[in-house]
Amino acid sequence: MKLVVQVKLLPTPEQAPALEATLRACNRAATYASQVAFAKHLKDRNGLQKEVYADLKATFGLSAQPVVRAVKKVVDAYATLKANLQAGNLGPPTSKYDARTVSIWTVDGRMKGVRFACSPDQLKTLVQYRKGESDLVQRGGKWFLMATCDIPEPAVYEPAGWIGVDRGIVNLATTSDGTNHQGRRLSRYRRWQARKRAELQARQTRSATRRLARRTRKERRHATQVNHVISKEIVSVAQRTGRGIAVEHLGGIVSVARGTFRPWAYIW
Template sequence: MKLVVQVKLLPSSEQAAALEATLRACNRAAGYVATIAFERGVKDRNGLQKLLYAEVKARFGLSAQPAVRVVKKVVDAYAALTAQARAGLLGKTTSKRYRTAMSTPVAFRPQAAQPFDDRCLSWQTDARTVSIWTVDGRMRGVRYTGAADQLKVLDQYRKGESDLVQRRGKWFLIATCEIPEPVVADPVDFIGVDRGIVNLATTSDGTNYQGRGLRRYRAWCARKRTELQKKQTRSATRRLARRAQKEQRHATHINHRISKEIVSVAQRTGRGIAVEELDGIRDRVRLRRDQRATLSSWPFHQLGQHLAYKATQAGVAFLEVDARHTSQRCPRCGHTEKANRPDRDHFCCRRCGLAGPSDHVAGVNVRNRARSAWAFVTMPVHSRT
């Protein structure tokens, strides 16, 4: 499985100046290549490299391999844009957003991340330094630091490209690591996880991870965002960008903590993890206007991703099951009815009288569906018919 490890660079003032000049040169080159690719309709790697490789080297002062990486960066950007358009992430073909995205060349910020391969960047893990190509020549002995567990993974499993990133005057390298996947043990049972807005996650064991703190923090951020947007100044715009990043990091930290605890329990008890398959929920659910912002900023997808990769890394079985009626179905008698859930927090079966918190009942239903799905997956092929 692939993981990314982020380490912080500790360059001197001269090294930082060279790194910044390198980022700016590479992104100017990428912007030029993207414009030519758009105008001439050449967006494949071989064609674009044949067309612009020599010109990029001479015009922007790049060496051979950095010029190749710039061309690949542009090709990947156009491929990502095409994939977003096909998936409908840019809206309908008649929307303003779609027309703007598809009718203009891809643009690159002056300090956008730049990929480096092993020919441009080498790691000296024992000395905790890197040697990196810059427009001022090869720069050696650039120190880096990071969390102990991340550095261990980096030392053992780093493979492929690394991205040079600058954020708020600080420098980072994001490296790709290929970690061998452990064998997934046959689970003795499953932990069903129901994800929600009021309660971020509720397990079939009854453990509840409330989202009240996150909702209050986001409401406070929304008020501050409104105040800054009314000012309409450059400093307010910069503060808005910093606050957005801080809010995202806060939600990510909470999702990491919740997923780590759930995976730890599953690994210790020999069980698997099951979640609802919630793809396309924004297209299926129609909410009131005052609820739309909450749903759009709901980090349920990220929580599912964290659970999936942490479970894979720990050798824990992970399943996604059908999400339909998990909060309306009685796990004891199977009766399904909207009236079984009289309000958001409570469940009461109209047939057998089973009652309890609705999120806990949903988690139990997710667990039961995972049991059936796993039994089908592990069943011999000749026995499924």
């Protein structure tokens, strides 16, 4: 089972410029590879890598491993786009983790001893299960590393029963045990944020636009946290009582009345 762990990097003033230069170089390399893939209709990883490998190393100053990762990012992006269209609906540095520091490849060479912050559980997961790629991300002036971990599949057991979960707007989640997780506070928070966004939009200044983007991200994080707390509470009850979790199958009023549920590992 793949799990992505996000840790916050704490680079020194001397380390930050190298990270920024690395991110720019890898993004430019991925953009170039994407243009070649589109122009020459190259969809497979080996074909695209053969076409652009030498150019990426010579032009963008990348070593072999980030070149290979940039090519894979481009191929994966096109594959995801194709899948989304059918359904109707960058540059990754390599990294090595230590206790509380990480070693990252940069255009100035491998940078060792970059500090990062995470929870004890995240650190334990990284030390035991980190495997695969890591993505360097700069967001809001802060640095993050997205590390892929390969966690063993949990043991499958037959639950003693099920907790049915019905999702909604007024009540974010209602369980078959009769517990209601109301969404009034979240609704009030969203209405307040909507008024603040309207005020910022009316100003039509560059500063207001930046503040609007920050406020939007803050609202999204708050809603995610509320959903996470509710999910954890329901999962905790299920674990304590030895039951599984079933999310309502929205197949119509009849199926709801009959209590038709489908098993689900996690609600959000």
